[in-house]
Amino acid sequence: MAEPELPGDIVRDDAPAFTSKDRDERGGAAPNGESSVSGVAVTINRPASELYAYWRDFGNLATFMLNVEAIEVKDHDRSHWTVAGPNGSYEWDAIVTEDVPDTRIGWRAEHGDVPNSGWVSFTEAAPGRGTVVTAMIAYSPPAGIVGKLVAKVTQKEPAIQARRDLRRFKQLMETGEIATTTPPNREPKS
Amino acid sequence: MRALTWHGKHDVRVDTVPDPEIINPRDAIIKITSTAICGSDLHLYDGYIPTMQAGDILGHEFMGEVVETGPKSTLKKGQRVVVPFVIACGSCYHCSKQQYSGCDNGNPADNQDIAQELWGQVAPGLFGYSHMTGGYPGGQAEYVRVPFSDVGPIVIPDGVDDDKVLFLSDILPTGWMAAENADIEDGDIVAVWGCGPVGLFAIQSALLMGAHRVIAIDHFPHRLSLAKGLGAEVLNFEETDIYDALMTMTGGIGPDAVIDSVGLESHGLFVDNIVDQIKASTFLGTDRPHALRQAIVACRKGGRVSVPGVYGGMIDKFPFGALMEKGLTLKTGQTHVQRYLPALLTAIMEDKIDTTFMISDRMALEDAQKGYKKFHDEQNVCTKVVLKPDWAKGA
Numbered sequence: 339m340a341e342p343e344l345p346g347d348i349v350r351d352d353a354p355a356f357t358s359k360d361r362d363e364r365g366g367a368a369p370n371g372e373s374s375v376s377g378v379a380v381t382i383n384r385p386a387s388e389l390y391a392y393w394r395d396f397g398n399l400a401t402f403m404l405n406v407e408a409i410e411v412k413d414h415d416r417s418h419w420t421v422a423g424p425n426g427s428y429e430w431d432a433i434v435t436e437d438v439p440d441t442r443i444g445w446r447a448e449h450g451d452v453p454n455s456g457w458v459s460f461t462e463a464a465p466g467r468g469t470v471v472t473a474m475i476a477y478s479p480p481a482g483i484v485g486k487l488v489a490k491v492t493q494k495e496p497a498i499q500a501r502r503d504l505r506r507f508k509q510l511m512e513t514g515e516i517a518t519t520t521p522p523n524r525e526p527k528s
Numbered sequence: 529m530r531a532l533t534w535h536g537k538h539d540v541r542v543d544t545v546p547d548p549e550i551i552n553p554r555d556a557i558i559k560i561t562s563t564a565i566c567g568s569d570l571h572l573y574d575g576y577i578p579t580m581q582a583g584d585i586l587g588h589e590f591m592g593e594v595v596e597t598g599p600k601s602t603l604k605k606g607q608r609v610v611v612p613f614v615i616a617c618g619s620c621y622h623c624s625k626q627q628y629s630g631c632d633n634g635n636p637a638d639n640q641d642i643a644q645e646l647w648g649q650v651a652p653g654l655f656g657y658s659h660m661t662g663g664y665p666g667g668q669a670e671y672v673r674v675p676f677s678d679v680g681p682i683v684i685p686d687g688v689d690d691d692k693v694l695f696l697s698d699i700l701p702t703g704w705m706a707a708e709n710a711d712i713e714d715g716d717i718v719a720v721w722g723c724g725p726v727g728l729f730a731i732q733s734a735l736l737m738g739a740h741r742v743i744a745i746d747h748f749p750h751r752l753s754l755a756k757g758l759g760a761e762v763l764n765f766e767e768t769d770i771y772d773a774l775m776t777m778t779g780g781i782g783p784d785a786v787i788d789s790v791g792l793e794s795h796g797l798f799v800d801n802i803v804d805q806i807k808a809s810t811f812l813g814t815d816r817p818h819a820l821r822q823a824i825v826a827c828r829k830g831g832r833v834s835v836p837g838v839y840g841g842m843i844d845k846f847p848f849g850a851l852m853e854k855g856l857t858l859k860t861g862q863t864h865v866q867r868y869l870p871a872l873l874t875a876i877m878e879d880k881i882d883t884t885f886m887i888s889d890r891m892a893l894e895d896a897q898k899g900y901k902k903f904h905d906e907q908n909v910c911t912k913v914v915l916k917p918d919w920a921k922g923a
Contacts, residue, residue, distance in 0.1 A: 466624075503637075
């Protein structure tokens with residue numbers, strides 16, 4: 339954080355903390371002290387209420403979250419997740435920690451293999467452009483920095499997946515389908 | 529089915545591959561009746577484009593008959609359609625602005641990372657043009673799957689020959705958009721680098737848009753003769769100093785608009801080009817922008833630079849000072865094909881635009897390997913190859 343020299347100097351810019359070059363400041367965005375923090379935003383040409391409603395029904399999320407093997411909705415605020423990782427499946431319960439209709443959903447993992455938490459927000463974009471959907475994911479890789487590297491190599495790193503999952507969410511909401519070249523009965527080529 | 533597949537630099541083969549199938553609700557399957565080899569396919573053939581995989585089906589200029597439709601397709605079986613090379617969803621922000629080649633949704637999410645890293649934003653989906661643009665099987669085949677078939681394909685009335693409308697898929701709208709990007713005004717002199725198919729259509733379009741004169745630049749005598757046939761004055765860069773000639777022919781002003789329809793494989797024995805070739809071949813990673821440099825330097829003050837030629841990477845020694853100091857406007861981009869189709873089809877139907885003059889070779893899809901070699905090796909006379917899947921080999 340910059341030291342002010344003159345009155346009115348900007349000591350903190352307007353960027354989200356998860357884009358900071360300062361490790362401490364970036365880490366400060368982790369709600370529960372997780373070691374890795376990343377965020378991504380996408381603009382979707384649909385109303386916030388529609389996007390929120392689809393997302394809030396957690397059973398829908400496996401449609402566009404490619405590494406999610408199963409989401410079992412247990413009650414209004416609790417769901418059980420099974421997610422493919424670099425060394426097999428990982429499981430946890432996700433607890434809703436924040437729920438502002440049409441605006442924001444926050445969660446935190448409990449009783450799980452991978453400590454993680456995050457939020458997704460839905461903000462009206464400029465007129466005629468739909469909704470800005472921003473997601474923040476904080477997690478502690480199961481095997482620390484090595485685990486994160488393995489996950490990156492196998493493309494199962496949560497930040498990479500979050501970026502791709504949000505693109506698929508956008509495709510599904512805007513076009514009614516998810517772009518692919520792989521017939522459902524065949525193994526993916528790439 | 530049979531299809532032309534890529535296996536490496538200068539190695540394409542006609543193989544038997546699985547038939548395409550409907551995957552998404554808006555898909556359609558087209559039985560190809562005519563399909564062309566594009567100049568940009570030669571960039572793949574020459575190994576310039578990364579993220580190709582052995583077995584990829586090439587081809588992004590094709591048309592045919594609808595044989596199968598998904599539940600959300602608006603096409604009907606039996607309709608004849610020309611398919612744009614850009615796969616656009618029609619509903620994202622870019623599509624709503626008719627910037628179809630900026631479509632966010634045509635490219636599978638997992639294939640978008642490379643372009644996002646390289647170019648800052650995701651690339652559109654294209655047929656048969658590497659995995660960074662989606663890995664979609666192309667149309668140099670008997671059949672092809674067309675995503676978003678309710679948005680892209682244009683239905684062709686019965687009785688209109690394939691040869692007259694096939695180039696709506698890419699090169700005709702690409703040449704048209706190149707001229708549109710040159711913002712042509714009355715009295716303008718437009719210089720066009722490259723008399724390949726896109727350059728020739730850019731010349732034709734510029735004249736239709738009211739250019740006073742068009743000056744075309746190439747080194748192939750036959751291609752220059754086609755340009756002259758369209759009404760252009762021609763310059764052969766192997767015989768003439770292009771800058772001196774353009775300055776003289778424009779009375780010391782320079783062309784009002786310049787169009788680079790050459791792209792990243794610019795030819796010619798020039799010092800900058802030789803250095804670029806060495807860098808490219810040793811993976812120091814540059815495109816070869818000789819034509820673009822020359823165009824920017826020749827362009828008059830306050831003029832327009834239009835670039836339909838394909839570039840993918842970095843450029844060294846780019847004359848940005850000339851661009852800034854002369855106040856030039858630069859416009860470029862993959863073609864927003866869907867935007868131009870209705871008007872261009874009408875122009876073809878009313879005989880205002882002819883596209884058949886540039887077809888030099890028609891052959892069976894089975895002979896596609898020969899077609900690539902000829903298009904690559906005999907650029908003077910082989911201006912455009914059209915492949916016919918239902919012709920017998922050697923026909």
